[in-house]
Amino acid sequence: MSEQRSQPSDQPVTIQNWYKHINWSSTTLVLLVPAYGLYAAQYVPLTRATAIWGILLWSHRCYNARLPLRIFLAFVGAGAIQGSIRFWSSKHRAHHRWKDTSKDPYCALRGFFHAHLGWMVLQQDPKKIGRTDISDLDADPVVVWQHKHYGKSLMVAAWLFPMCVAGLGWSDWWGGLVYAGILRACFVQQATFCVNSLAHWLGEQPFDDRRTPRDHFITAIVTLGEGYHNFHHEFPSDYRNAISWYQYDPTKWLIYLLSKTTLAYDLKRFRHNEIEKGRLQQQQKALDARRVTLDWGLPLSQLPVVSWVEYQARCASGDAALIAITGIIHDVTDFITEHPGGKALIKGWVGKDATAGFNGGVYVHSNAAHNLLSTMRVGVLRGGQEVEVWKEERGVPGIKDKLGRVVVRVNEHVTNVRRLVGSAEAA
Incomplete structure (x- = not known):
């Protein structure tokens, strides 16, 4: 059996073999040709008509389009000089299927340069790129034809067509080639490449933070609307990149308008209920991350069980100022001088059961008061309360702070019971 031929990407880069690591066809199209365009621009004046013509030649990709629109998009897509529909779509699907793994063709974890440009200009082992199903593309005659004749399509759509329009229209042949052809394609390329790089580095992650895609307005501007990449x-x-009316997404607007002409159809939207669930879950995750940094008091299960006699004896010794509320003993020694209601009022409850007074008999304490009280727990009282009941924590299921203490939501404190006596309200 013959030895398997090693790929250039598997070999270290040296002075002798550096050129083998370069994908020269891609490098020529995305670096060398644009470099020539920048050089030629020094000698070719930019006319207003050519500038407008160059701006109008931009490309978008959409699915479920009628034949005339598919042909048009195939032509304009070839003019973007980013590979055939089949090439680009297969890589894009692999990126989604294997994102942030070694099988991702433009994995952002390999660095900004690789995600932006390196994956195109450097050789990659095709066997290491994740496989995806592109049978639908192979069944589309427009895609098959464009892939087979991509070289010719590229030259006509990217350079010859814009040059002829400018030349025949207002006698600016060189301007049409340099500005509407070469440099226009260069700017479109760099904008599109930002979807793979910038959209994985800049912004927020409102729907999922387990992977690198992010949402940001700046990326949306740079990429003509594809900056809401976390959603994508x-x-x-979903045919949309941005779902809010104020978010910049011209691709969405174009596809929607085309659907009104029936050139595009079957526009898919993910169910709004699931989108909002994902957003809420991510917001809850962020809140939980903040919760665990806070002090919620010792868990009741870790507190010692103290009898009523022991509780009163300790108070009588003067070692600490203890108050029992809903069967939980709290050490308020350091809080007496800070009590908003005055020292005398809180001292009057030392060594007693202050449940009724704390919950409306004297004052209906605020949620902040319950939060503060939870940090003063020192024991669970045996007698008058069922200890096992208080050993069962009330709070957010499964959410604990960094010390293992249960996180409690508003009005769910164990010290917060049904109002016993109507009295002063909490501020």
């Missing part, structure tokens, strides 16, 4: 990766079957 979480709900890839």
